[in-house]
Amino acid sequence: MLSVTPAGKVTLQDVAAKAGVSISTASRSLTHAGNVAKGTESRVLAVAEALGYHYNPLLGEVMRSTRRGDPNHYLGTLAYITPYDDVQEWRATPTLCRHWSAAREQAALFGFGVTEFALTSHGMTARRLGEILRARGITGILLAAFPKDPFELILPWEHFATVPVGHMVQNPQLDCVVSDHTQAVLLAGRVLAARGYRRIGLAIESYQNSITNHGWANGYAALPAENPALAAIPPHLPERIAAPGFIEWVRQHRVDCVLTLSTFRNVPNQMREWLAEDGVNCLRGVGLVSLDVTNATASWAGIDQNSDEIGRAAVDLVVSKVRAGEQGIPKVRRSLLVHCHWRDGNTIRAAVGEKACA
Numbered sequence: 001m002l003s004v005t006p007a008g009k010v011t012l013q014d015v016a017a018k019a020g021v022s023i024s025t026a027s028r029s030l031t032h033a034g035n036v037a038k039g040t041e042s043r044v045l046a047v048a049e050a051l052g053y054h055y056n057p058l059l060g061e062v063m064r065s066t067r068r069g070d071p072n073h074y075l076g077t078l079a080y081i082t083p084y085d086d087v088q089e090w091r092a093t094p095t096l097c098r099h100w101s102a103a104r105e106q107a108a109l110f111g112f113g114v115t116e117f118a119l120t121s122h123g124m125t126a127r128r129l130g131e132i133l134r135a136r137g138i139t140g141i142l143l144a145a146f147p148k149d150p151f152e153l154i155l156p157w158e159h160f161a162t163v164p165v166g167h168m169v170q171n172p173q174l175d176c177v178v179s180d181h182t183q184a185v186l187l188a189g190r191v192l193a194a195r196g197y198r199r200i201g202l203a204i205e206s207y208q209n210s211i212t213n214h215g216w217a218n219g220y221a222a223l224p225a226e227n228p229a230l231a232a233i234p235p236h237l238p239e240r241i242a243a244p245g246f247i248e249w250v251r252q253h254r255v256d257c258v259l260t261l262s263t264f265r266n267v268p269n270q271m272r273e274w275l276a277e278d279g280v281n282c283l284r285g286v287g288l289v290s291l292d293v294t295n296a297t298a299s300w301a302g303i304d305q306n307s308d309e310i311g312r313a314a315v316d317l318v319v320s321k322v323r324a325g326e327q328g329i330p331k332v333r334r335s336l337l338v339h340c341h342w343r344d345g346n347t348i349r350a351a352v353g354e355k356a357c358a
Contacts, residue, residue: 185219
């Protein structure tokens with residue numbers, strides 16, 4: 001079925017009713033399917049024009065291909081916008097690479113290609129980038145997450161269907177696909193409590209918390225409420241995490257397990273080395289849990305955020321918006337949450353009855 005452009009208030013049902021035909025006949029008439037009487041088709045087109053109804057030609061092509069039983073053909077390009085001068089910089093972050101790879105694979109299933117554009121490349125401005133995308137006929141944008149300080153995003157949003165991938169943009173409030181960060185912390189807390197940890201601490205950089213709409217800290221704050229046996233320890237959220245401050249926080253609050261992330265500004269998490277240098281063994285002393293297990297922390301216990309699924313779901317959402325002609329900033333933001341699962345590793349004690357990983 002065809003859809004109305006966002007600005008329009010006339011629906012396909014209105015056109016069908018006014019023309020005295022079924023919705024399917026109205027749809028076939030508007031897409032010139034060929035199996036509708038010429039007189040009927042002309043009447044439907046005249047009614048659509050009179051009512052100011054406009055259909056989405058992309059969706060019309062998809063429906064014609066579906067009726068013919070054709071596989072998805074190339075339907076266009078989605079822009080994958082990254083915030084770096086060097087296009088290789090973000091590829092140092094495993095989670096972002098998983099978003100990118102999965103998004104490209106999913107887009108291909110719909111008949112779309114994906115092209116990267118660097119928002120901060122030399123000489124590039126938001127206005128210029130918007131002009132480039134429009135000149136290329138691109139109407140769908142995926143906004144990559146960024147592993148360093150966020151910045152203000154300014155683009156001519158009214159011309160594009162836009163979906164941030166793996167992060168939430170505070171301004172403007174765009175539809176997005178993100179990991180359920182709060183659920184991730186609560187899941188980790190349940191596993192750790194069952195293994196005897198009682199003084200669980202959260203240690204990440206402040207920007208990592210802010211780009212998740214404080215999801216990490218919110219989940220962490222809920223841990224003692226869910227399990228009163230857990231101590232309420234203030235999170236360690238410095239602007240930049242470093243060994244001296246981290247070790248001092250662990251000692252001061254007698255932390256027995258740290259919830260953290262796999263990388264900081266493209267650099268693999270070094271807390272295991274910091275603790276070892278301080279004479280602490282993860283299995284017999286302070287445990288470590290990565291809330292986003294990647295190849296940078298492959299042997300750690302922690303949370304798999306299912307980053308591939310985040311990339312795929314973001315494409316599903318942006319393609320649905322492109323097909324429906326939904327452009328601009330939505331009146332009400334929709335956030336699609338992708339759930340995570342636990343992965344065991346050698347940085348915490350084993351469950352009762354299990355042997356510790358080597």
